[in-house]
Amino acid sequence: MNDGSISRDLDQFLGAYFHQDWDLEAEDWEGVVDSYVKARPVARALCNLAQEIDNLRQARAEPDLEQFLVNSVGVDYLPDPLTYTEWLGQIADRLRTHAAMIDERTASER
Template sequence: MSEIFEYFFDAYFHQDWRDDYESTLAVVEGFKNAEPTESVVQLVQELKELLSKEDLLQDTFNKLGGNFKPESEGMSVAEWVVRALEVLDR
């Protein structure tokens, strides 16, 4: 696992993330606003690499350390990654 994924999921998608954010994409926005540009760029690169993989299972984020599944917001993992990249690129 990459360092940026480990940090992102541990720090932002911890067990109680729902107490701080209304949605997973709000978490991504929080990361973008709180972290240095270099970290945001690294996360974008890692998410793009993840998106290039063909077999993104619904538990992909759980395996990376995050406490959520995109299906809880009506999205596949690939759809969530695309939406997260849109948030990070704004």
């Protein structure tokens, strides 16, 4: 379980979406992120999550980050050939991309 160094939202996102059976829900990590966004299409929340991911990447060195994600959060995804730091960066970027698309769609509906 989360040791308290990340928010409940980030803990639930990583632990619940990248669990041991993640590949039954999507072909790849991008599909997992897309499923999360589809269930929670709120741009501000996605940006906040992306920022927290960036903070986590900066706060922990790679070996500590991997140990934390796997042992404390329950992530069961190996981002090979990427490092966990790189992989989380790509997740944050994808969340921001989705947030921007949601904002654009909202603006065009006005």
